[in-house]
Amino acid sequence: GLVNTREMFKAANEKGYAVPAFNFNNMEQGMAIVEACAEMGSPVILQCSSGARKYMGKEIVPMLAKGLVEHVRAKGSDIPVALHLDHGSDLELIKDCIDYGFSSVMIDGSHYDFEKNIIVSKEAADYAHKFDVTVEAELGVLAGVEDDVVADEHVFTQPEEVEEFVSRTGVDSLAIAIGTSHGAHKFKPGSDPKLKLDILAEIERKIPGFPIVLHGSSAVPAKYVDMIKEFGGELTDAIGIPDDQLRGATKSAVSKINVDTDGRLAFTAGIRKVFGTNPKEFDPRKYLGPAMKEMKEYYQSKIVDVFGSEGA
Numbered sequence: 660g661l662v663n664t665r666e667m668f669k670a671a672n673e674k675g676y677a678v679p680a681f682n683f684n685n686m687e688q689g690m691a692i693v694e695a696c697a698e699m700g701s702p703v704i705l706q707c708s709s710g711a712r713k714y715m716g717k718e719i720v721p722m723l724a725k726g727l728v729e730h731v732r733a734k735g736s737d738i739p740v741a742l743h744l745d746h747g748s749d750l751e752l753i754k755d756c757i758d759y760g761f762s763s764v765m766i767d768g769s770h771y772d773f774e775k776n777i778i779v780s781k782e783a784a785d786y787a788h789k790f791d792v793t794v795e796a797e798l799g800v801l802a803g804v805e806d807d808v809v810a811d812e813h814v815f816t817q818p819e820e821v822e823e824f825v826s827r828t829g830v831d832s833l834a835i836a837i838g839t840s841h842g843a844h845k846f847k848p849g850s851d852p853k854l855k856l857d858i859l860a861e862i863e864r865k866i867p868g869f870p871i872v873l874h875g876s877s878a879v880p881a882k883y884v885d886m887i888k889e890f891g892g893e894l895t896d897a898i899g900i901p902d903d904q905l906r907g908a909t910k911s912a913v914s915k916i917n918v919d920t921d922g923r924l925a926f927t928a929g930i931r932k933v934f935g936t937n938p939k940e941f942d943p944r945k946y947l948g949p950a951m952k953e954m955k956e957y958y959q960s961k962i963v964d965v966f967g968s969e970g971a
């Protein structure tokens with residue numbers, strides 16, 4: 660069945676890798692994720708946003724996740740799989756997700772002030788722990804998706820605050836802001852796509868070994884941007900986090916890295932390619948199948964290039 664993230668992060672920390680947290684929105688994406696990770700022998704966090712949960716249906720999400728676990732078990736894989744709520748906004752949503760079988764949740768109080776963030780995060784942790792569900796909280800603010808993202812708009816996590824935050828809340832992992840952001844436009848064209856790795860190092864000194872999470876870590880691979888454009892899509896100034904900026908971080912206490920946008924790009928590129936090369940096709944399996952293969956290849960390459968979680 661589904662497991663929480665406690666043992667996953669412990670192992671990741673000891674062995675110096677990060678666990679992939681891939682967002683999914685339907686069966687094809689879920690299958691691509693678990694098959695990719697099962698074949699690589701990597702633990703995996705199936706990550707579901709509240710929007711994705713609404714889209715799939717809250718009754719379907721846990722059934723699908725459990726079905727995906729059975730699917731890889733039938734192939735002989737014993738990788739640990741967690742079902743995690745991404746960016747949980749409040750306790751009510753978190754309670755509902757736990758009722759429906761999520762094994763891990765995020766409480767995102769990053770937009771509140773320090774004290775309010777502590778209150779909501781502690782409330783979530785106290786509740787979730789009664790059900791052995793692990794909790795991720797966030798301190799610091801990632802620049803917005805729609806905003807014209809420049810480094811100054813991030814509110815970087817203050818290392819002086821992390822120790823008090825994790826000890827007062829009792830959360831299991833901490834998402835930090837060091838220059839990553841959500842979506843396909845993470846840096847201004849021509850600017851230097853650099854993360855604040857000095858802040859990460861400082862945070863690690865304050866809370867040694869505590870599991871750190873990075874959101875907004877898609878690479879926005881040129882391959883998919885080009886494919887999308889080649890087959891009729893429009894995507895300008897799409898810039899992600901270069902893999903080499905993240906690779907070193909996985910060897911540290913960074914234990915979970917979130918990727919959503921890249922999966923969307925691979926999915927869309929795969930579908931567009933079929934439609935562009937075979938306009939007569941209308942069997943969904945004939946375009947979703949190749950798109951699933953495209954996503955799976957992406958997830959596997961990301962595991963090798965960044966996570967280092969293969970054979971874990």
Ligand code: G3H
Nearest residue numbers: 708710711746841919920
């Ligand atoms: O952090 C945001 C994730 O990429 C989820 O996005 O709310 O559109 O599903 P979504």
Ligand code: 13P
Nearest residue numbers: 842874875876877919920
């Ligand atoms: P990306 O948009 O970079 O894929 O980030 C996803 C994320 O952080 C989900 O919580």
Ligand code: NA
Nearest residue numbers: 676909911913
């Ligand atoms: Na790590």
Ligand code: ZN
Nearest residue numbers: 841874875917
């Ligand atoms: Zn996020």
